[in-house]
Amino acid sequence: MTGVFLSRQPVLNGQSRAIATRLTLHAGGVMDAYAAAQTLAALTDVWPDGERIFFINCDGFPLAAAVRDWAVPANAVLELGSADLLGPGGAECVGTLQAVQPALCLKADAQVGTALACGLQYRFLALDARHMTPAGLGALAAQLQLHGIVIALNVFDRDGFMACLDAGINAVASWFFKQPSALTVKKALNPGQAQIVRVLNLVRKNADVKEVEAALKQDVALSYKLLRYINSAGFGLSCEIQSFRHAVTILGYDKLNKWLSLLLVTASKDPMAPALMHAALTRARLMESLGHGLIDPQEYDNLFITGAFSMLDVLLGVSMETVLESMSLPEAICDALLGQGGLYAPFLDLACTSEGEDGAAIAELAGQLGLSAESFNRAQLQALAFADAMAQ
Known part of the structure; x- marks a missing residue:
């Protein structure tokens, strides 16, 4: 793979409207801060204006390091995991984010409690909805809502979408809706x-x-x-x-x-x-x-x-x-x-x-x-x- 390619995923609210977009960076090899920053900076003149939010996801790479070389738009939100903040280089990452103060989304995991105590402010918290019961979704959503707006990741069908909404989750990042609903299939146009x-x-x-x-x-x-x-x-x-x-x-x-x-x-x-x-x-x-x-x-x-x-x-x-x-x-x-x-x-x-x-x-x-x-x-x-x- 030559260069860093973006994929996209909509973030839907309870009215099934795409209120935000989740952009994921993909590189053929190990992506460093410079490559991530250069990829995003090259899009400055076409970056959409307005209030629509763009979540920036780069699993496996501390995207926060790229903010030194990228003027983060006001409607961009950087996704972080606990490992970015608590692992090697975590203190430097926290310091950079405290200095630049971009909007952040913390992806919840087993160390989320410790990550929340790092001194950063989060606009969003993201939870992984896979394998979670409705009760578990509700309990985790209630805990995370104390710290920011909650969105769900890895929702694969309409039932899962409704379960997230019933649990009080604000929005869902997913493409599940591309699958036709068995309830709407018919033989002719209306x-x-x-x-x-x-x-x-x-x-x-x-x-x-x-x-x-x-x-x-x-x-x-x-x-x-x-x-x-x-x-x-x-x-x-x-x-x-x-x-x-x-x-x-x-x-x-x-x-x-x-x-x-x-x-x-x-x-x-x-x-x-x-x-x-x-x-x-x-x-x-x-x-x-x-x-x-x-x-x-x-x-x-x-x-x-x-x-x-x-x-x-x-x-x-x-x-x-x-x-x-x-x-x-x-x-x-x-x-x-x-x-x-x-x-x-x-x-x-x-x-x-x-x-x-x-x-x-x-x-x-x-x-x-x-x-x-x-x-x-x-x-x-x-x-x-x-x-x-x-x-x-």
């Missing part, structure tokens, strides 16, 4: 979803503006959502779009198709829809950004749509085959979504792999596309900022 697909197909077929407008007017909420997305901060237009006809004039059908695609992504009734939509939007912008300079510019929007649609089976509660049967999509998009390879598949594979913990796999897939660690990391942060802007 009427609202089918109407969005109808409008999308009309736009893809370059139907007359009046015909598309008529289809939109059959669903007032659909028209409102479309204009809301087009006028969002994530789109970055210099003027406000006031009607569908105005949107066609300003954007043209090709760009409009991209934004109509977002409506389908937002049509989910799944309880985890807010988290799923944020993840889909992040994938969409990440794939689009990674494609710049690697494929024909006319393909960029299709990369975006591929990423946005990559979670439609979970979002809409139907199989991917069922969704695609009703849509007029390019073959390359369908191939990627069905796992059949094609031009867009390597970008989708990389976007999905960067949601895991296999740094070597991320590096390998990025290398196959000729992407450096820095360019990939920058694209991830920009994609997260885009998803945040769209979710506002």
Whole structure:
């Protein structure tokens, strides 16, 4: 592995919204403070503004040492383990953190009591939810809440998520929601979803503006959502779009198709829809950004749509085959979504792999596309900022 690659994980609140992001640093060999600091400092100009928190995880390495060479953003939180504070070099680590005073998250373990007495202030405490009973979760959460906001790690399913919330835990860092719920699986799109697909197909077929407008007017909420997305901060237009006809004039059908695609992504009734939509939007912008300079510019929007649609089976509660049967999509998009390879598949594979913990796999897939660690990391942060802007 050449360079330090970042993977990402959402942090969800009780309303299933991604309120923060957990970034993990992966290096091929032993990572030192300089490599960690340089990786993070290289992202300064694309670091997302705002209140959304970014937890920085680097297991096995005392990340605190990197703060000497990295101006920690106000919305970044450094994760620490008891070993960082109590093991060799612990006193130096504590001294550095006391001097710089970044926001901290202490990961609870058997030595958490001793670590809490080191003289540092913690904004967050993280507990490992694996193998814990509901009673155990509640007891530990109550103890940790005396020292900061409690989040849970290693939650692998919806039942575990609910158990954490019932235990009084404030938020959960996990991708568990990408697995479809057995309660939401159905055989066909509902009427609202089918109407969005109808409008999308009309736009893809370059139907007359009046015909598309008529289809939109059959669903007032659909028209409102479309204009809301087009006028969002994530789109970055210099003027406000006031009607569908105005949107066609300003954007043209090709760009409009991209934004109509977002409506389908937002049509989910799944309880985890807010988290799923944020993840889909992040994938969409990440794939689009990674494609710049690697494929024909006319393909960029299709990369975006591929990423946005990559979670439609979970979002809409139907199989991917069922969704695609009703849509007029390019073959390359369908191939990627069905796992059949094609031009867009390597970008989708990389976007999905960067949601895991296999740094070597991320590096390998990025290398196959000729992407450096820095360019990939920058694209991830920009994609997260885009998803945040769209979710506002």
